[in-house]
Amino acid sequence: MAVDLPAIPQNAAIDSLMASLVDEAAHGLWALGRAGMTPPESETSWETVEQYAIQLIAAGEFITYGRNWETDSERVERMGWEVHSQDLADAGVMALDAAIRRDADGVMGAGDYLVTVCESCHQEYRLAPPMEGTLGPDR
Secondary structure (H helix, E strand, C coil): CCCCCCCCCCCHHHHHHHHHHHHHHHHHHHHHHHCCCCCCCCHHHHHHHHHHHHHHHHHHHHHHCCCCCCCHHHHHHHHHHHHHHHHHHHHHHHHHHHCCCHHHHHHHHHHHHHHHHHHHHCCCCCCCCCCCCCCCCCC
């Protein structure tokens, strides 16, 4: 299966990556857990869930070391950043495994874990709003 991930500019800061990769994927997974939502019924819908999971895995790996902006270096040099990044990737792995098995409950469980991961990281590294849709320092 080919996966179309958003292009990542070489100078993309962590905040931008969070907005362009993580937000979309997280909201896509969390939508399964909303009241009244049903599990994906088509193969295409399941493949979309797989793509969201892959985005989370890629984002977790990509943000581990940061880029070249001041805000990135401040984060990645603090203890705990690698743990948060790995937790993000792990949530994606959980979601991908469940999506491959077509296990909606497993995807929702991964989404629940992702909530914990996000809240834990945001308590320590609060991202300044507005974030969604930005790709650079001149937002």
